[in-house]
Amino acid sequence: MIDTVYFEEEVLQHPTATRVRKALPKANWVPINRFQELFNIRNQNFRIQKKNPALILAKKFENFVLPVPSGFGMNSTKNFYFSHMYNCLYDCDYCFLQGLYSSANYVLFVNYEDFFEHISHTIEKNKNDSQMFFSGYDCDSLAFDKISGFSDQLIQFFEKYQNVEVELRTKSVVTKSLVKRPAIKNCIIAFSLSPNKIAEKLDNKAPSIRRRIKAMKDLADYGWLIGLRFDPLIYTNDWKVQYSELICEIMGQINVSSIHSVSYGLLRFPKKMYKKISNLHNTTGLFAFPLDINNNGVTSYGKEIESEMYHFIQKELQRYLPVKKIFHCTG
Amino acid sequence: MPSEGLNFLSKDVSSNSCIYSTCWVIALRAEAAPIIKFLKLKNVNTQSNFTIYANEELGHALIISGVGAIKSAAATAFLKAYFNIKNHAAWINLGIAGYYTEPLGNLYQAIKVFSPVHQRTFFPGFRFSKIIPGTSLLTVNKAETNYNNPVLYDMEAFGFCEVASAFSCNELIFVFKIVSDTPKNPIKKLKSSIIEDLINKNLRDLKELLSEINKLSDLEMERFKIPDEVIEIENSTHFSKTNSFKFRQLYKKWKFANPRKTLKDLQFSKKKAKEIISVLENNISSNKKNRDYL
Numbered sequence: 001m002i003d004t005v006y007f008e009e010e011v012l013q014h015p016t017a018t019r020v021r022k023a024l025p026k027a028n029w030v031p032i033n034r035f036q037e038l039f040n041i042r043n044q045n046f047r048i049q050k051k052n053p054a055l056i057l058a059k060k061f062e063n064f065v066l067p068v069p070s071g072f073g074m075n076s077t078k079n080f081y082f083s084h085m086y087n088c089l090y091d092c093d094y095c096f097l098q099g100l101y102s103s104a105n106y107v108l109f110v111n112y113e114d115f116f117e118h119i120s121h122t123i124e125k126n127k128n129d130s131q132m133f134f135s136g137y138d139c140d141s142l143a144f145d146k147i148s149g150f151s152d153q154l155i156q157f158f159e160k161y162q163n164v165e166v167e168l169r170t171k172s173v174v175t176k177s178l179v180k181r182p183a184i185k186n187c188i189i190a191f192s193l194s195p196n197k198i199a200e201k202l203d204n205k206a207p208s209i210r211r212r213i214k215a216m217k218d219l220a221d222y223g224w225l226i227g228l229r230f231d232p233l234i235y236t237n238d239w240k241v242q243y244s245e246l247i248c249e250i251m252g253q254i255n256v257s258s259i260h261s262v263s264y265g266l267l268r269f270p271k272k273m274y275k276k277i278s279n280l281h282n283t284t285g286l287f288a289f290p291l292d293i294n295n296n297g298v299t300s301y302g303k304e305i306e307s308e309m310y311h312f313i314q315k316e317l318q319r320y321l322p323v324k325k326i327f328h329c330t331g
Numbered sequence: 332m333p334s335e336g337l338n339f340l341s342k343d344v345s346s347n348s349c350i351y352s353t354c355w356v357i358a359l360r361a362e363a364a365p366i367i368k369f370l371k372l373k374n375v376n377t378q379s380n381f382t383i384y385a386n387e388e389l390g391h392a393l394i395i396s397g398v399g400a401i402k403s404a405a406a407t408a409f410l411k412a413y414f415n416i417k418n419h420a421a422w423i424n425l426g427i428a429g430y431y432t433e434p435l436g437n438l439y440q441a442i443k444v445f446s447p448v449h450q451r452t453f454f455p456g457f458r459f460s461k462i463i464p465g466t467s468l469l470t471v472n473k474a475e476t477n478y479n480n481p482v483l484y485d486m487e488a489f490g491f492c493e494v495a496s497a498f499s500c501n502e503l504i505f506v507f508k509i510v511s512d513t514p515k516n517p518i519k520k521l522k523s524s525i526i527e528d529l530i531n532k533n534l535r536d537l538k539e540l541l542s543e544i545n546k547l548s549d550l551e552m553e554r555f556k557i558p559d560e561v562i563e564i565e566n567s568t569h570f571s572k573t574n575s576f577k578f579r580q581l582y583k584k585w586k587f588a589n590p591r592k593t594l595k596d597l598q599f600s601k602k603k604a605k606e607i608i609s610v611l612e613n614n615i616s617s618n619k620k621n622r623d624y625l
Contacts, residue, residue, distance in 0.1 A: 003460040004442065028465055030443050038454050045500035047554075048457055048547055201625040236624045278580070279554075285624040288587035290615045305620070 002106075002147075004028045006038055007057040016110035016148070017057050023147040024055070034058070039086070039103045047280050049104035050091055055147075060084075060109035064118035068134060072331030074261055075324075076132035076165065080122055084109050084150050085139035090171055091204040093286050094232055097138065099273035106139075108148055116157045123164055133158075136169030136190075143172040152177045159184050167227060171206045173215040183223035188260045190227025191216055193250070195242035198234045202286060209246070213253055220258035231265035231329050233309050235289065235301050244316055251320040262321060264313050265329035266306050267291075274299040337370070337389055351385065351414050352548045353541070354422050355393035356407050356495070358487050361523035362426050363395050365530040366537075381409050392416070400446070400470055400490030407494040419551035421503040421544045422495040425537075427511035427526055428468065429475045429484035435516055438533040439483060441468035441506035446489040448472065453492035455504040457547055462539050468508065474518050483508050503548060507540070509533055558582070560594045564607065574604040581611040588615060588622055 005027045011017050012031075021029070032038055035058035065080050073079030086107040087097055098104070109115075123131060135141045135154065145151050151168060155178075158166045167188045178189065194202065196209045207215075216226050228250060233243070267286075269277065271293055278287040292302035300306060310328065317326045357363040363384070366372070370391050372384035385392040392414055396406030403424065410416065430437075442465035444453040458465050467482040469475075470489035478484065488506045495504045509529045512518040561582055565575060582594075589596075597614065599607050 004458055004465060006443075006454075028442075028460065030465075030467060032443070032452070037452055041454060041496075041501055043496060043500050045502040045551070048500070048502040048550065052458055052460075054458070198625060234624075237621050238623075285587060288584045289622075289624050290584055290612070290619050 002027055002055045003052065004030060004054040005057060006030045006032045006035075006054055006105075008032055008034060008059055011057050011059050011110045014059075014110045016108070016112060019149055020055070020057060020108070020110075020147055027055075032056070035107055039101070039105060039107055041103070044102045044104075046098050046102065046104045050098075053087065054105045056105055056107045057110055058107055059111050060114065064115050065122045065133075068137075069331035072134075072329060073132060074263065074327050075130070077129040078126045078131045079134065080119075080131070081134040081137045082115055082119065083138035084112060084115055084135070085144060085148065087138070088140045089143040090140060090206040092171075092206065093202040093204065093281060093284050094234070094267060096269060096273060096277075098280060099269065099277040100138075106144070108144070112150060112153050116153075119157070123161055130163075132165040132167065134167045134169065136167070140170050140172055141168035142170040142174050142178075142189075145172070145174050145177055149177075152181075155181070155184060155187055158187055162186055169227075169229060171203065171212060173207045173211045175215050175219055178219060178224060179222045183219075183225075185225065188225045188227045189216075189219050190229050190261075192229045192231065193246065194230070194234060195239075195246045197242055198236065202234065213250055216250070217253050220254050224258075225260040226254060226258050227260050228262040229264075230313065231263060232267035233264055233313060234267060234286070235305055235309065239309070240312055243313060247316050247320070256321060259321065259325060261325050261327060262317055263327040263329045264317075265331075266300055266309060268298050268300045268330075271297045271299055350387050350390055351392040351416055352390040352420050352552065353392070353544065354407075354410055354414075354416055354420055355391065356396050356403055356410065356422065356424050356487075356491050357393060358396050358398050358403065358426050359523075359526065360395055361526040362530055363393060364527050365534060366393060366425065369534055369538075377413060379409070381406055383410065383413065385414075396487065396491075399472075399486050400488075400493075402490070403487035404490035404494040407491055407498075411494075411498050416498065417552075417555070418499050419503075419548055419555050420499055421505065421548045422491070422499055423505045423507065423544070424488055424491040424495075425507045425530070426485060426487060426509070427521075427529060428508035429478060429512045429518060430510040431478040431481050431513070433513050433515060435510050435513060436529055436532055437510045438463050438536050439508050439510070440465045441483060441485075441488055441508055443467040444470060444488045444492050444506060445482075446470045449489065451489075453489065453496065453504075455492050455496065455501060455506055457502040457505075459540055459543055462543070463507075463536055468506065476517060478514050483510070500551065503544075503551065505540075505544065507537070558586075564594060568602050568604055568607065570604045574608060578604065578608055578611070581608060581615065584615050585611050588618075 009031045035056045065082050068079040068081050165186050167190045169190045171192050191212050199209045220226050281287050291299045293299050367384050372386045375383040375385050377383050382395045394406045394410040396403045440463050469482050469484050475484035
């Protein structure tokens with residue numbers, strides 16, 4: 001449980017802060033000026049900090065809505081993401097956040113209303129295009145929901161925009177707020193998945209794959225559209241068997257009509273980020289693989305393995321799903 | 332072997348590690364005395380104005396800084412330089428402090444250290460909230476008598492944090508303070524014997540904290556540790572900085588794939604940096620697809 005909440009003094013009276021105070025009554029609350037003074041300290045140790053992260057409550061002032069990196073979106077013409085939170089409750093070995101941020105502390109931006117205002121403007125500005133918004137790029141969309149209450153407000157907001165899709169990406173099985181209300185057809189609950197053996201080793205602190213599949217099934221039964229996200233695909237000597245079994249298990253439990261889309265992407269890091277992350281993980285097997293660096297400065301398994309994994313996964317998915325629902329993510 | 336009762340602090344120190352992994356910076360002799368006794372530290376003749384105590388077996392070194400942030404900063408830098416302390420070491424500033432409220436004698440971890448003079452803040456240390464409470468601290472220039480804010484008041488922590496945070500990661504910089512004076516018990520009444528008593532009464536919690544700090548610094552030591560066989564090769568072959576970095580990265584991957592082998596098994600013919608790197612690269616790549624990386 002979170003033992004310390006650092007808060008920007010300006011946000012203390014905000015309804016989100018009040019909600020957090022109720023959810024964490026025993027935490028030590030420490031005032032700060034701006035979240036950066038704590039979050040961006042030089043010489044932090046992400047791995048040690050991850051053993052007991054603090055929560056930082058802050059106000060966001062800019063960059064509420066951003067275009068997704070190229071190769072990230074799906075069918076829509078315009079794709080955007082927003083991050084009401086930085087960092088994740090889970091501790092997956094391959095997570096790019098540990099290379100992106102120096103701090104493992106959670107930052108929760110309390111001014112949800114400003115996010116919604118900027119999303120409204122973006123929707124209005126692009127009303128002639130199909131649009132999709134992604135939540136869960138810099139955090140897990142649902143894992144912190146009991147404390148933050150974000151998804152409930154987000155879904156209420158998107159209920160007004162039936163032609164615009166929103167994705168909540170998660171590994172969480174905290175689905176109470178979703179099953180207690182009617183599903184909306186433009187909201188996709190997208191689960192990040194790996195074969196059980198891989199997830200057991202790498203998805204530290206995250207719910208097991210079995211529990212994630214159960215949560216997906218429950219949500220699908222309540223009418224929610226489900227997204228399957230196999231990103232990153234992890235290589236090991238028996239990866240084909242493992243991924244094949246995982247896909248088979250999911251398809252045996254979730255009706256295809258409940259699946260909005262499936263996307264997959266190979267393990268990839270910008271060169272600098274890979275260097276930073278691999279230095280944090282001294283002995284993790286994931287970083288023992290001799291990865292290649294391509295001309296664009298991206299560190300990955302290399303062409304041969306990537307091509308093999310791409311073709312295999314695509315073929316496996318096509319056994320169960322129409323091609324139009326399958327997306328190869330490169331962003 | 333460490334002295335009896337202090338086994339929890341023992342370390343497996345490899346030949347290329349500095350022996351001191353925990354460094355104390357303490358303002359007053361009276362504050363330091365209980366720690367010196369507890370850790371069986373011995374006086375080190377430094378031929379300087381700073382007094383240092385150390386116990387090589389336990390890996391602890393302690394410097395008495397004198398009062399004030401500047402002296403604390405200077406002492407921290409001196410101790411670092413004197414023993415060539417490595418960057419996996421933990422740094423601890425322990426002392427007494429004023430507090431806005433009773434009771435006297437409580438031990439706190441300062442998790443926010445602010446200097447009104449410099450208008451800057453540090454957030455030192457991995458938080459040990461399961462052992463002792465965390466609170467904010469103001470480093471002031473002269474002893475506080477008003478206690479207007481709900482914080483601790485000391486005269487050193489800011490200077491200590493400023494310098495120590497350049498030596499080790501922020502999570503290994505600790506400020507621990509024991510409440511010695513409050514509005515009801517102002518600072519005028521403090522004597523050396525009372526200060527020693529305050530520290531002694533918190534030795535149990537300090538012991539628990541040290542045990543946890545030891546684990547964290549071990550983690551860092553492990554991360555920075557360069558195996559002896561790597562050092563041996565680097566000492567016998569010319570490596571540029573870039574090649575040395577590359578070699579060490581490749582070694583980690585090679586060792587993961589070949590946990591029972593040593594570099595001698597590879598039998599480098601020319602002992603040139605490029606050749607060594609190339610042999611490692613080929614060895615790692617040769618069977619990469621068939622390994623279980625989990």
